[in-house]
Amino acid sequence: MKLKEVNHRSNDFFKILPQDWQEIIRRIWDKVKSTSTIYAIVEEDSIIAGGIVFNEKLPEMTEFEIERGQPFFDLDYGYIGFLWVAESRRNEQLGTKWLSLLKGHNLKQGFWLTVEEENLKKFYEKNGFKTIAQSEDKENMEWLCVYEPDIKQY
Incomplete structure (x- = not known):
């Protein structure tokens, strides 16, 4: 399995996302696409998992973010945003595989993200991220997770 940059197939990636996420990313994509990369796992020309790495602030970030x-x-x-696995390919550890491939593709690159569900926080921690901050808004909890590469090995 390989990770591919698929900005040229952005609509194919957006189609695997939940409807509310599709609406968000389609609304902002033209503003952020020049500084963002969609990375996907592609099998037989179908995108089965993917996510976007953004290199600048998004128009719709929360105050906490x-x-x-x-x-x-x-x-x-x-x-990292919009990490998603196609419904038909769930329970194959493709989210973990995507993160592993991304970190391998960018060996010296650090990453960060936010999550709103505690089980997702645990997923990212299992995949090498550290939770370093928690929002104070108890009704809309968010956690900030960071992956720092082991620069010493280079």
Whole structure:
């Protein structure tokens, strides 16, 4: 399995996302596509899993994401968003595989993201991310997770 850059097939990637995510990304894509990369796992020309690495602030970030995430943009860490596995390919560990391939593709690259569900926080922690911040809004919880490459090995 390989990770492919598929910005030229953005609509194919957007189609595998949940409807509400499709609406969000389609609304902002023209503003962010020049500084963002869609990475996908493609099998027999079908996108079966993918996500987007953003290199600058998104138009629709929360106050928590902007406040706590800006230092990571300043360090040139990529912001991971819209990571999704096609419904028909669930339970094949493709999310974990995507993250592993992404980290292998960009050996010296750090990444960060936010999650709103505690089980997703655990998923990212299992995949090498550290949770470093939690929002104070108890009704709309968010956690900021960071992956830092092991630069010492280079």
